[in-house]
Amino acid sequence: xxKNVLISGASQGIGAALALEYAxxxxxxxxxxxxxxxxxxxxxKIKEKNVEAYYSVCDVSNINQVKNSVDLALQSMNSIDIAIxxxxxxxxxxxxxxxxxxxxxxxxxxxxxxxxxxxxxVPIMINQKQGTIAGIGSLADSRGFxxxxxxxxxxxxxxxxxxxxxxxxxxYGIKVITVRPGFIRTNMTSKNNFKMPxxxxxxxxxxxxxxxxxxxxxxxSFPMPLYLLTHLAKLIPNSIYDSILSNWAKKNxxx
Ligand SMILES: NC(=O)c1ccc[n+]([C@@H]2O[C@H](COP(=O)([O-])OP(=O)(O)OC[C@H]3O[C@@H](n4cnc5c(N)ncnc54)[C@H](OP(=O)(O)O)[C@@H]3O)[C@@H](O)[C@H]2O)c1
Numbered sequence: 266x267x268k269n270v271l272i273s274g275a276s277q278g279i280g281a282a283l284a285l286e287y288a289x290x291x292x293x294x295x296x297x298x299x300x301x302x303x304x305x306x307x308x309x310k311i312k313e314k315n316v317e318a319y320y321s322v323c324d325v326s327n328i329n330q331v332k333n334s335v336d337l338a339l340q341s342m343n344s345i346d347i348a349i350x351x352x353x354x355x356x357x358x359x360x361x362x363x364x365x366x367x368x369x370x371x372x373x374x375x376x377x378x379x380x381x382x383x384x385x386x387v388p389i390m391i392n393q394k395q396g397t398i399a400g401i402g403s404l405a406d407s408r409g410f411x412x413x414x415x416x417x418x419x420x421x422x423x424x425x426x427x428x429x430x431x432x433x434x435x436x437y438g439i440k441v442i443t444v445r446p447g448f449i450r451t452n453m454t455s456k457n458n459f460k461m462p463x464x465x466x467x468x469x470x471x472x473x474x475x476x477x478x479x480x481x482x483x484x485x486s487f488p489m490p491l492y493l494l495t496h497l498a499k500l501i502p503n504s505i506y507d508s509i510l511s512n513w514a515k516k517n518x519x520x
Pocket of ligand 1: 273274275276277278279280297298299300301303323324325326351352353354374401402403404445446447448449450451452453454
């Protein structure tokens with residue numbers, strides 16, 4: 266049966282690829298991001314697949330804009346069965362050149378961009394007595410990575426936020442899924458000037474993400490080899506971690 270799927274950060278990258286993947290599966294799509302022309306183009310492309318497609322221009326860090334977009338999604342589709350909270354940004358984040366406003370803006374999108382949707386969508390899903398919320402975290406939540414203090418710590422917040430939500434919302438029939446990708450080829454990673462192990466194409470990544478969401482997995486971490494490496498990084502002593510990562514940081518201009 267066709268489901269009604271809302272996706273934030275849907276104008277490009279993983280979000281846009283997920284929108285096309287869900288449309289290919291026959292579901293109706295509600296796209297959210299700030300770039301209106303990209304949303305219009307994607308909406309037209311999705312409609313060619315004979316499913317319903319809508320969009321709303323919205324800055325996810327602004328609760329009033331999120332409220333308006335969620336209202337519009339509900340009016341347009343009558344329900345929100347799956348909400349994929351994917352919008353996210355990365356910044357230049359060296360501690361030696363810290364900019365608190367830049368740091369905060371990363372949290373505003375990556376963390377509050379999810380919190381704002383939870384405030385608006387959870388009551389709708391409680392009322393529906395069903396729903397699935399998938400939040401896009403990152404394998405970068407595994408440890409504090411040099412040059413990535415705001416991004417990697419924001420994804421730790423995302424991981425714990427979604428875990429609290431998963432446990433609390435279980436009794437309402439709402440599933441919460443945490444998606445933890447490794448490196449995916451998008452505009453976000455095109456800015457990285459270091460070698461990204463196990464870099465994947467977005468088209469391939471979203472097939473795994475939608476399988477995980479559709480099967481109701483609680484956490485989906487991928488690709489497996491990078492998941493194992495980041496998991497190992499959590500287990501090694503600080504002295505070894507610090508030595509390896511500080512050498513890497515020097516080589517890659519992250520200090
Ligand atoms: N690429 C990777 O390797 C990777 C790995 C792990 C996790 N992730 C996570 O996956 C998600 C998607 O990343 P991506 O690689 O697809 O990045 P991307 O290509 O840069 O796309 C980011 C999306 O987020 C939207 N966005 C950013 N700020 C927004 C705001 N204030 N309000 C509304 N939308 C906003 C952008 O749309 P507009 O600019 O049009 O608003 C865009 O659609 C992010 O949460 C990211 O942290 C990515």
